[in-house]
Amino acid sequence: MIRVSAMPFYRLFICLAWGPVALLLLLRVLRGQERLGDWAQRIGIAPGGAAGRHVWLHAASNGELLSALPVLKAYRAERPDLKLLVTTNSLTGRDLARKWDLPGLTVRLAPLDTRWAAVLMRQLYHVQAHVLLESEFWPNRILAMSAKGLPVFAVGARLSRDTAQTWRRVSTLAARVLERLTYVSPQDEGTRRRLMHLGLTSRQLGPVLDLKAFYRPPPELMPDETLKKAFARDRTWLAASTHPGEEEIVFQAHLNLLKIDPEARLIVAPRHPKRGPQVSTLARKSGLESALRSAGDPPRAKAVYIADTLGEMPLWYQLAGTTFIAGTLVDKGGHTPFEPAVFDSTLLHGPDIANFTTIFRRLDVSGAAIQVHSAEDLTRVLIQTRDPDRRDAMRRMAHDQLDHPSGLDTVMAKLLANMAA
Secondary structure: OOOOOOHHHHHHHHHHHHHHHHHHHHHHHHOOOOOHHHHHHHHOOOOOOOOOOEEEEEEOOHHHHHHHHHHHHHHHHHOOOOEEEEEEOOHHHHHHHHOOOOOOEEEEEOOOOOHHHHHHHHHHOOEEEEEEEOOOOOHHHHHHHHOOOOOEEEEEEOOOHHHHHHHHHOHHHHHHHHHOOOEEEEOOHHHHHHHHHOOOOHHHEOOOOOHHHHOOOOOOOOOOHHHHHHOOHHHEEEEEEEOOOOHHHHHHHHHHHHHHOOOOEEEEEEOOHHHHHHHHHHHHHOOOEEEEHHHOOOOOOOEEEEOOOOOOHHHHHHHOOEEEEOOOOOOOOOOOOHHHHHOOOEEEEOOOOHHHHHHHHHHHHHOOEEEOOOHHHHHHHHHHOOOHHHHHHHHHHHHHHHOOOOOHHHHHHHHHHHOOO
């Protein structure tokens, strides 16, 4: 049986898609959503460049970048001679990374995964190694690096069941990409198994490492006195990173809770802040008043506070005694439990925990988190966790489960060992 490589077809597809994608991105410029320079970076005609040798790290957006910060700091301490090129898919991720106080740092939007753009980036930044985070497996970038013998690392790699099935349909492409990876540290056991089924060898595999476990809160981000006065922590709960279909359940649970505790407060932080006005409308349709953070609305006693801003999640975790981790009542796989746990916020979540299966199961079995399925479940658990003894016990158990991450030293040693001298 003749096996035909899928790589030429992938490259043809990307080349054919380049024009339509460029036009769609140009519409964002015309609508005022991005600048012309952003567009040029995205489509690869503004590759930039900088003197000195660089390690190229790519992440999708804010969450991945925040997770990578401990790795970057450790790397900079060991190899100050190599500069950093950080690319991201989102404007917010780029803006976040630009605020980091790291010497030799260049931050820009990632170009579309064409072969020529990847080669240009490699040449103009004198790339010595490529580090990709979580699920950012881009074939042309990976092959452009490995073609020159440069190491390619996947740190905190994540491969969902659905994505793995897609890769199996183009198994020759998957095999070619995976064989070019120098070292892979999977985020969870499921990812490790799926990567091995696709052809990754045990020689390439490092320890399971979830970078989010190393999250440390930014010390400068603290609630002001207005927020502290408006939200009594033991009576405030947060719905963190909600998606469409979840807010209605959250609002119904809050309405139920208000019948028992009229002083209860709710903060809703939509996963995509641009949905803030839509979420505010949903709140009013549910029979609740709302205040919109992005509009400058002050917190009001009877209003749901819609936290539709970027980079402020630590504020809401500090104000909320209980956090419902969203993305778990819809088919999104759930969001991180590490961040609310750092702030001693009691953890609740829905049944869809595919992104953090092992972690959530440990939390649930130990009693550090509680799973809910409906507005009625959520109301019941919100009432139960008002008990100070139970709340404190859950928080202690969450720290027992989450506060001892391991594997970073091993991964750093491997990264440094494969860096050019």
